[in-house]
């Protein structure tokens with residue numbers, strides 16, 4: 001069973017003043033602070049040339065939400081100067097907030113000094129430095145190599161390739177199958193959508209995805225775990241679905257399992273207690289590599305460097321991006337354990353004429369600006385004790401979020417680290433109408449959140465203070481109440 005799209009779907013169309021519009025816009029129109037004349041004005045500056053990703057282009061350009069002009073600290077600012085509190089760290093990525101001076105300076109200096117250097121048979125010193133610093137975040141776990149990519153999607157595809165090549169290097173040529181998980185998001189490469197478990201992200205491309213992929217069940221169950229605080233106590237047995245899938249295909253055909261330690265894009269789903277360790281044990285028993293996709297959970301989001309350290313479960317490969325450079329320059333990375341690089345390197349050097357270990361890389365792997373930004377980012381995380389701040393704020397955020405229990409249509413509240421989610425009951429046939437309505441109202445009130453299906457997700461910058469968390473949750477509270485009173489039902 002797969003679930004709804006990353007950004008949600010069209011929720012239907014209704015008539016207003018003789019025009020037909022998308023129902024999720026009703027929220028904006030119904031919001032008291034919205035000027036109907038302004039909403040109806042021609043959107044000349046939002047032309048059709050820019051094809052927006054994961055967006056209903058028609059809706060956005062017809063009724064553009066005011067766009068951001070600049071950002072600083074935990075705030076975005078609109079063109080008219082209105083501050084919008086960034087309740088989602090951009091897109092789960094600006095962990096240290098916006099415009100950190102040290103990161104800005106590093107990028108500016110590097111751009112003037114060395115704007116580009118290829119990483120194929122040439123280099124500069126920054127990827128070496130950055131790789132070393134990154135590995136310091138994972139002490140004592142045998143991680144030893146970093147492969148730089150351009151983003152999370154390319155990190156995922158790279159990790160899948162490394163897994164294939166690792167087994168091949170060991171002579172296990174039949175180990176080619178990947179196991180993903182329902183409700184998993186692993187970016188948009190063909191590898192990522194194949195192992196991902198979000199139906200609309202796969203549907204249009206389903207005619208030609210990776211052929212040998214299966215999925216285990218997701219861990220979300222409202223009857224068993226609604227309103228859990230942190231990790232649900234129920235559900236570690238769901239890891240055993242991996243045994244079932246491995247048995248179905250035979251371990252000799254399986255290369256790797258990829259999961260997000262906390263599913264982010266499908267609504268903040270913390271792992272049941274003990275679940276990740278059980279997955280780890282099953283993988284070890286069957287010589288199947290375990291990939292943790294830490295594109296969201298990396299770099300302090302859970303109050304620790306990675307989910308790997310927070311949960312004390314060590315995968316074979318980690319994919320990361322986003323907070324890697326505080327999102328200031330696009331970049332991703334795959335972090336691998338020493339046996340993996342060693343096996344691949346030794347196999348390559350056993351074959352005459354095969355000096356290149358891994359026929360893979362990007363023009364922008366190890367890009368100087370990304371490396372400079374990344375090194376400065378890790379320094380900022382350390383100097384400002386940002387991971388620690390997230391850990392300190394976690395209980396406060398948890399208490400605030402769970403105070404929303406009992407509000408109209410709220411069916412679940414989830415949290416871990418500085419990730420939070422409020423799930424509302426979907427309207428039959430219009431799964432994102434209510435959550436979008438709440439999102440729109442919160443934006444009008446000055447807080448930027450995120451909608452994933454019928455869930456409103458939060459992932460505030462890790463540099464925020466209690467007062468910012470108060471503002472996010474108070475605004476969400478008002479928006480939920482207002483939506484219940486004023487939202488016009490789609491039909």
Ligand SMILES: Cc1ncc(COP(=O)(O)O)c(C=O)c1O
Nearest residue numbers: 151152153185186187293295296
């Ligand atoms: C867990 C996970 N993996 C991969 C990706 C893809 O990252 P990118 O958008 O940088 O390609 C994302 C993006 O949200 C993600 O959350």
